[in-house]
Amino acid sequence: MYDTIVIGAGLSGLMAGIMRAERGERVLVLAKGHGTTHWASGCVDLYDSAASPLAAIEQLATEQPDHPYAIAGRAAVEAAFAKLRALCADAGYPLAGSLERNLLLPSAVGALRPTCFAPATMVAGDGRQLAANSGQSAPLLIAGFRDLRDFFPQLIAENLSAQGYTAAAAYLDLPPTSRSKEFTTTIFARLFEEDAFREHVGQQLRRLVKDGRFTRIGLPAILGQRHATQVLADLQARCGALIFEIPTLPTSVPGSRIYQVLADAFETRGGRVQLGSKVERAEGGHGQLQFIYSEAAAREQRHRADRYILATGGVVGGGLRGDYGGTLHETALGLPVHTPAHSAWFDPRFLNDSGHPVFRSGVAVDRTFRPVDEQGAVIYNNVAVVGSALANADAIREGCLEGLAVATGYAAGIL
Amino acid sequence: MDHIELSLVQSLDHCIKCNICTSACPVAAVTDKFPGPKYVGPQAQRFRMDSQPTPDDSVDYCSGCRVCNQVCPTGVRIAELNARARAQIVKERGVPVRNRLLGYSWLAGAAGSGPQAPLANFAMQNPLLRQIGERVFGVARKGPFPSFSRYTFRSWFKKHHKARTNTRRQVVYFHGCSTNYYEPRIGKVTVAVLERNGFDVILAKQGCCGLPLLSMVLSTMQNATTTIT
Ligand code: SF4
Numbered sequence: 001m002y003d004t005i006v007i008g009a010g011l012s013g014l015m016a017g018i019m020r021a022e023r024g025e026r027v028l029v030l031a032k033g034h035g036t037t038h039w040a041s042g043c044v045d046l047y048d049s050a051a052s053p054l055a056a057i058e059q060l061a062t063e064q065p066d067h068p069y070a071i072a073g074r075a076a077v078e079a080a081f082a083k084l085r086a087l088c089a090d091a092g093y094p095l096a097g098s099l100e101r102n103l104l105l106p107s108a109v110g111a112l113r114p115t116c117f118a119p120a121t122m123v124a125g126d127g128r129q130l131a132a133n134s135g136q137s138a139p140l141l142i143a144g145f146r147d148l149r150d151f152f153p154q155l156i157a158e159n160l161s162a163q164g165y166t167a168a169a170a171y172l173d174l175p176p177t178s179r180s181k182e183f184t185t186t187i188f189a190r191l192f193e194e195d196a197f198r199e200h201v202g203q204q205l206r207r208l209v210k211d212g213r214f215t216r217i218g219l220p221a222i223l224g225q226r227h228a229t230q231v232l233a234d235l236q237a238r239c240g241a242l243i244f245e246i247p248t249l250p251t252s253v254p255g256s257r258i259y260q261v262l263a264d265a266f267e268t269r270g271g272r273v274q275l276g277s278k279v280e281r282a283e284g285g286h287g288q289l290q291f292i293y294s295e296a297a298a299r300e301q302r303h304r305a306d307r308y309i310l311a312t313g314g315v316v317g318g319g320l321r322g323d324y325g326g327t328l329h330e331t332a333l334g335l336p337v338h339t340p341a342h343s344a345w346f347d348p349r350f351l352n353d354s355g356h357p358v359f360r361s362g363v364a365v366d367r368t369f370r371p372v373d374e375q376g377a378v379i380y381n382n383v384a385v386v387g388s389a390l391a392n393a394d395a396i397r398e399g400c401l402e403g404l405a406v407a408t409g410y411a412a413g414i415l
Numbered sequence: 416m417d418h419i420e421l422s423l424v425q426s427l428d429h430c431i432k433c434n435i436c437t438s439a440c441p442v443a444a445v446t447d448k449f450p451g452p453k454y455v456g457p458q459a460q461r462f463r464m465d466s467q468p469t470p471d472d473s474v475d476y477c478s479g480c481r482v483c484n485q486v487c488p489t490g491v492r493i494a495e496l497n498a499r500a501r502a503q504i505v506k507e508r509g510v511p512v513r514n515r516l517l518g519y520s521w522l523a524g525a526a527g528s529g530p531q532a533p534l535a536n537f538a539m540q541n542p543l544l545r546q547i548g549e550r551v552f553g554v555a556r557k558g559p560f561p562s563f564s565r566y567t568f569r570s571w572f573k574k575h576h577k578a579r580t581n582t583r584r585q586v587v588y589f590h591g592c593s594t595n596y597y598e599p600r601i602g603k604v605t606v607a608v609l610e611r612n613g614f615d616v617i618l619a620k621q622g623c624c625g626l627p628l629l630s631m632v633l634s635t636m637q638n639a640t641t642t643i644t
């Protein structure tokens with residue numbers, strides 16, 4: 001018997017779990033598996049805005065009172081980000097950035113992507129810092145390994161140069177290792193924690209810096225798993241230039257680091273994470289959710305708690321699923337999904353500026369994140385819905401995927 | 416194909432190629448003879464046809480630990496796909512002696528633990544014997560073996576004076592082979608904790624749980640053993 005069961009082990013679920021565990025509750029996080037944390041960049045987006053993202057969400061809250069940010073409220077957003085930063089800093093993996101101004105960080109194709117907070121290992125890639133660099137005699141270098149698939153220094157460097165951030169590209173030789181094939185991002189991250197490997201890479205970088213007089217080097221985000229901060233500092237010391245990580249395609253090492261930071265924080269506060277346990281149905285009535293059932297080896301496993309927090313994500317995370325008939329389902333508890341009629345899901349223009357109506361689908365909630373039906377009546381008093389499962393936000397277009405997860409997870413965690 | 420079989424095969428279509436499973440797999444972490452769950456599971460499965468020989472051998476390195484299943488965000492039944500693929504290899508080529516040796520680890524445990532343990536441990540650690548073992552049976556020379564215990568957990572339990580609990584709360588303890596033959600101290604502390612909390616500990620008659628057999632793809636024999644257990 002738990003005080004709270006959180007369904008979903010992404011940012012929102014873990015934030016909620018941590019906050020409830022800090023109140024002394026017995027908390028279980030049940031999840032199908034690792035999720036979107038391991039696919040995403042490992043940065044935390046608050047809102048895609050050229051000016052202050054915090055001001056933008058304040059305005060959003062007045063214009064769209066049903067938006068999850070409006071429900072969480074500005075105070076919770078600020079407190080949630082402060083909490084997240086403290087957790088990461090305590091784990092020796094600090095986040096850098098500001099709620100008032102987005103960073104602009106190079107992506108794996110060399111586009112500059114706005115984000116609010118990034119791990120300190122990425123921050124030297126900020127567009128404003130790069131701008132100060134370009135045109136000077138000390139340009140920027142993007143380097144990678146041929147053995148790492150889907151990371152092309154040349155592509156990134158050319159795209160950055162085309163945007164006015166002069167950059168050169170180089171491939172590094174793979175240091176001698178016991179491995180001969182299968183160099184995934186995770187395997188590289190483990191190798192970078194080895195002294196000898198770093199020494200070899202450091203020497204190559206040093207030579208490049210000497211020959212090309214580079215002051216900044218962008219490398220794929222594979223610089224260590226548990227000790228990224230130290231790995232980065234060590235490489236910088238060896239080569240004499242600033243280094244920044246550029247997010248890769250999945251599996252995302254920075255994403256898995258932030259998962260680890262939060263999962264560790266949750267567990268040291270007495271919480272328990274049970275993966276491989278997809279919640280498939282629920283039982284309840286009279287406004288109370290009583291039991292949930294997760295998939296197990298030979299039969300269902302029944303779980304019971306006073307309070308439940310649904311943090312299973314949207315379509316990408318598996319919390320919402322569309323069937324062929326054009327109905328969206330909430331997959332864990334069977335809650336009604338707030339969504340336009342099937343015929344109104346999409347705008348005729350594929351790349352529509354304001355997105356497609358279906359993107360705003362999700363579970364509708366009241367001011368305390370309790371799920372409501374189409375009439376606005378609360379379905380379960382002891383359930384809170386957080387993160388991408390929530391209706392009335394288009395997180396990708398608004399650039400608020402992680403921020404929304406962190407803020408709503410936090411807000412439900414302190415209810 | 417029954418619905419379970421069907422759900423396994425269909426689950427491979429859920430794979431989004433994120434490689435989360437590969438990142439978590441303990442075998443892929445230590446050897447690249449094993450390309451990882453994504454490759455040997457949902458990817459290779461597309462090339463496994465009933466009427467054709469098995470397309471890749473590396474799946475045999477899968478230990479069946481199921482970590483990949485736990486972390487997969489889309490619910491692909493990787494470990495089960497692997498287990499069936501390995502069974503297919505065995506069907507085509509028979510069971511190697513190595514698998515028979517390692518699969519019946521409880522027999523080895525029963526033979527090695529007890530007063531003769533020092534001798535057995537000496538043999539298991541003897542480089543010459545291990546080299547022969549590698550040549551003849553294919554058991555890696557450097558693979559560490561647990562050491563046999565001088566006494567078994569069950570023999571200790573028989574002599575152990577149960578704490579007087581006056582309770583009707585009972586626990587049936589399935590300790591497993593490892594606790595019985597190699598690490599009885601695990602069982603001893605388990606009993607201590609349970610008794611301290613007022614439980615009456617009962618040891619049921621038990622055999623091998625079948626996991627080593629499953630790992631070694633001796634699944635038909637496993638059925639027999641599971642019945643014993
Ligand atoms: S974790 Fe699942 S979805 Fe991702 S690559 Fe592995 S099998 Fe495919």
Ligand code: SF4
Pocket residue numbers: 439440441442443451452476477478479480481482483484493494497
């Ligand atoms: S079951 Fe096999 S493939 Fe999956 S994690 Fe374990 S060893 Fe790797």
